[in-house]
Amino acid sequence: MRFIGVLVVVAVVSTAVSWLLATGLDAADKIASVVGALAAVGSLGFAVWAWGNPERGPRRSPKRVALLSGALLVVGGVPPLIVAVTAEEAPPPATKGVEWVQQAVLTGSDSRIMSLSISPNGKLIAAGDYRGEVHVWDARSGDLVKEFQVDKDVVEAVAFSPDGSRLAVGGWDTKMRTVDTDTWTVKNTFTGADDWVEALSYSADGEYIAIWSSDEVLHIRDAGSRKTVATLKDVCGAVFLDNTMLAVSTGKEIRRYDAKAKSYGDTIVTTEHSSCDLDASRGGTYLVVSGGVIGADKRKVPTRLRDLKDGKDITLQDAPAGGDATAFTHDGKHLVMSTGKGGASVWSVPDGKHVAELPRAPESVFTIATGPDGLLATGGADNVVRLFRKQQG
Incomplete structure (x- = not known):
C-alpha cells in the first residue's frame, strides 16, 4: 500500500509538471503530454513492482521485466509525447471585448x-x-x-x-x-x-x-x-x-x-x-x-x-x-x-x-x-x- 501511495504522488507531480511544460500548446496537446508522462510513471511503477515485491513470490527475470515495462512505455507514452513535441504553438487566450x-x-x-x-x-x-x-x-x-x-x-x-x-x-x-x-x-x-x-x-x-x-x-x-x-x-x-x-x-x-x-x-x-x-x-x-x-x-x-x-x-x-x-x-x-x-x-x-x-x-x-x-x-x-x-x- 505504501508503494501505491508513493506511485500516486509521483503520478500527480508528473501530471502537474507536464501540464506546466506544455504551456502554449492547445488542450489536446497538453493532454497528450500528460498521457506520455503517466505512461512513463506507470512503466517505472510496473518495473519496481515486478522486480522488488517479495510478497508476490520469486523475483521476475530482469530481461522480462525490462521488456514488459519498455513495451508499456512505448505503447502508452511515445505516441502522445511525439504529438506534444511536434505540436505547433497555439496562440494565447484572446482579450475579451x-x-x-x-x-x-x-x-x-x-x-x-x-x-x-x-x-x-x-x-x-x-x-x-x-x-x-x-x-x-x-x-x-x-x-x-x-x-x-x-x-x-x-x-x-x-x-x-x-x-x-x-x-x-x-x-x-x-x-x-x-x-x-x-x-x-x-x-x-x-x-x-x-x-x-x-x-x-x-x-x-x-x-x-x-x-x-x-x-x-x-x-x-x-x-x-x-x-x-x-x-x-x-x-x-x-x-x-x-x-x-x-x-x-x-x-x-x-x-x-x-x-x-x-x-x-x-x-x-x-x-x-x-x-x-x-x-x-x-x-x-x-x-x-x-x-x-x-x-x-x-x-x-x-x-x-x-x-x-x-x-x-x-x-x-x-x-x-x-x-x-x-x-x-x-x-x-x-x-x-x-x-x-x-x-x-x-x-x-x-x-x-x-x-x-x-x-x-x-x-x-x-x-x-x-x-x-x-x-x-x-x-x-x-x-x-x-x-x-x-x-x-
Missing part, C-alpha cells in the same frame, strides 16, 4: 479552397479551388449564386474590382481573366505570364491590376485596355497601397514602386529572407509581411506588421511564427491571420494586441478575406468557406 460570430458555412466545392474575395458592397463571396473552379455565394443567404470552371488546375487568386463590376481570376494555366459580375461571362483574358498566376491586386481606383506569377515576374496592366504598364522581374510578391503605388518585394527588400511614373522609390522594410506574401490595409497605412521559412532547417519566421507612415514595426502580441494567410479588416483596425492547425486569430491595430480567436477549423486555413461591416471569411483544406461577422462585446 471583440468577437467574430460564425454566421454560415458555405458549401459547394469538392476540393480545397485556395483563394477568397468579398465584393466591395459585402453581398458576394468568391472562392477559387484546387480543381480550377470558382464558386460565388450570396453573403446574406449563404446560397450558391454561381459556379464555373476557368482552369483545369488550381485557381490561386480571385479579386473583386473596387467597383464590384469585375471578378479577376488567376491560376495555373498562366492566364488571368476578368469576369462580369452581372452576366458571369469572361470579358477579358490577360496573357503574357510564363508561369502560373500566384496573386492579384487591384489599385484603389481600379485603373491598374498587378499580376504576380510564380516565376517571380510582376505584370502591371491597365485593367480596362489590358495594355502592359510595366513588367518587373525578380519580384517575390507585390500589393497595391493606393491608386498608383505598390509595395514590391525584391529579394530581401520591400520597396515602393510607382506604376504611373514607372520607377522604384524608397525601401519600406528589409527582411532576412525573400518575402512573397504581402497585404496592405485600405489606404496603405499598414503592411503585413507573412512569415514563411528560412534556412536549410526551414525555420519559421514571425510575421511582421509595419506602420508605413511612422516607418516602424508593430509588435504582434504572442503571434506564432508563420501566418501564411493574412487580411486587414476594411476599417484597418484589425489584422486577421492563420495560426496553424486550422486556427485563425485577430489582432488589433496599431497596438498589436491579440483580441479574438476564431473557432478552429478541422484542417488548415489557406486563405482569408474581409469585407465591409465586419465581414470575414476563411477557407482551406476542408473544402468549405466559413463566414463570420464582427460583434461588439
Whole structure:
C-alpha cells in the first residue's frame, strides 16, 4: 500500500509538471503530454513492482521485466509525447471585448479552397479551388449564386474590382481573366505570364491590376485596355497601397514602386529572407509581411506588421511564427491571420494586441478575406468557406 501511495504522488507531480511544460500548446496537446508522462510513471511503477515485491513470490527475470515495462512505455507514452513535441504553438487566450460570430458555412466545392474575395458592397463571396473552379455565394443567404470552371488546375487568386463590376481570376494555366459580375461571362483574358498566376491586386481606383506569377515576374496592366504598364522581374510578391503605388518585394527588400511614373522609390522594410506574401490595409497605412521559412532547417519566421507612415514595426502580441494567410479588416483596425492547425486569430491595430480567436477549423486555413461591416471569411483544406461577422462585446 505504501508503494501505491508513493506511485500516486509521483503520478500527480508528473501530471502537474507536464501540464506546466506544455504551456502554449492547445488542450489536446497538453493532454497528450500528460498521457506520455503517466505512461512513463506507470512503466517505472510496473518495473519496481515486478522486480522488488517479495510478497508476490520469486523475483521476475530482469530481461522480462525490462521488456514488459519498455513495451508499456512505448505503447502508452511515445505516441502522445511525439504529438506534444511536434505540436505547433497555439496562440494565447484572446482579450475579451471583440468577437467574430460564425454566421454560415458555405458549401459547394469538392476540393480545397485556395483563394477568397468579398465584393466591395459585402453581398458576394468568391472562392477559387484546387480543381480550377470558382464558386460565388450570396453573403446574406449563404446560397450558391454561381459556379464555373476557368482552369483545369488550381485557381490561386480571385479579386473583386473596387467597383464590384469585375471578378479577376488567376491560376495555373498562366492566364488571368476578368469576369462580369452581372452576366458571369469572361470579358477579358490577360496573357503574357510564363508561369502560373500566384496573386492579384487591384489599385484603389481600379485603373491598374498587378499580376504576380510564380516565376517571380510582376505584370502591371491597365485593367480596362489590358495594355502592359510595366513588367518587373525578380519580384517575390507585390500589393497595391493606393491608386498608383505598390509595395514590391525584391529579394530581401520591400520597396515602393510607382506604376504611373514607372520607377522604384524608397525601401519600406528589409527582411532576412525573400518575402512573397504581402497585404496592405485600405489606404496603405499598414503592411503585413507573412512569415514563411528560412534556412536549410526551414525555420519559421514571425510575421511582421509595419506602420508605413511612422516607418516602424508593430509588435504582434504572442503571434506564432508563420501566418501564411493574412487580411486587414476594411476599417484597418484589425489584422486577421492563420495560426496553424486550422486556427485563425485577430489582432488589433496599431497596438498589436491579440483580441479574438476564431473557432478552429478541422484542417488548415489557406486563405482569408474581409469585407465591409465586419465581414470575414476563411477557407482551406476542408473544402468549405466559413463566414463570420464582427460583434461588439
